[in-house]
Amino acid sequence: MRIVAVSNDLVRLSFLGALLRDAGIECVLLDSHVSAVEGSIGAIPRRVAVSEADETRARRVLAEAGEADGDD
Numbered sequence: 001m002r003i004v005a006v007s008n009d010l011v012r013l014s015f016l017g018a019l020l021r022d023a024g025i026e027c028v029l030l031d032s033h034v035s036a037v038e039g040s041i042g043a044i045p046r047r048v049a050v051s052e053a054d055e056t057r058a059r060r061v062l063a064e065a066g067e068a069d070g071d072d
Helices: 010-022 032-037 052-064
Strands: 002-007 027-030 046-050
Touching: 002 010, 002 052, 010 027, 010 046, 010 052, 046 052
Parallel strands: none
Antiparallel strands: 002 046, 027 046
16 A cells, blocks of 8 residues: 555545545545544544555546645
């Protein structure tokens, strides 16, 4: 798995996931449970991961949507 985005913004994470799924790229949201347990105070950002084979395409999809850096 490769990390293509890191954020504490739940709306942004949802948007990024939708972009990737619409492009036919499976993605996984990592650290959501840990972040929720710590009270969602932003100490532990959530990460969007894709398979290594999809990384280049995923980064291109995010870049075309203006989300190129993948970080807050």
